[in-house]
Amino acid sequence: EAGVAQSPRYKIIEKRQSVAFWCNPISGHATLYWYQQILGQGPKLLIQFQNNGVVDDSQLPKDRFSAERLKGVDSTLKIQPAKLEDSAVYLCASRRSTNSPLHFGNGTRLTVT
């Protein structure tokens, strides 16, 4: 089966600019996650969707980050305005059911200058 697709692979922006990332999960996977991985750290959950509904966004900085999953398939994550500390790899993951393993995409590496 095709894996989780993410684009772009790399993005460099200046602080205060906006940026958007796209994710297409594995077909049939109802649950989708966005994780932020800062260099030297493990992935940290930003938001979890079940179909097109938000399950957990408690760690999403909602003053600058937003995410949507229209039609319960693709998802976009947006940052506006970006800060230097947002420099990280943004990972999208999906899974078929509870306690089945997460499948990750290759991530988008964001550099904010």
Add this chain to the structure above:
Amino acid sequence: DQQVKQNSPSLSVQEGRISILNCDYTNSMFDYFLWYKKYPAEGPTFLISISSIKDKNEDGRFTVFLNKSAKHLSLHIVPSQPGDSAVYFCAAKAQGTALIFGKGTTLSVSS
């Protein structure tokens, strides 16, 4: 407050020997534990998992051990191969919650 801790940032092992990666957790509600492997410029890939009703799970060269009383799990790789060189993340979850990851341990296997 880190709920999943990998206290060794790196580990070096010779090819053919055993690699042991350790992970500690603080949340007694965690009931499912996983190990992920990550190569540079790729996303983490699932390696092996264990539920809290077991104390051992084996898959080929990889074995995960769970000690619930000590809130500790370990990943054993036997024999280690150069292709095993990667960052290994321990992750844990409770019912109805998302995975929480440790900071990772970089394994280097030399030939």
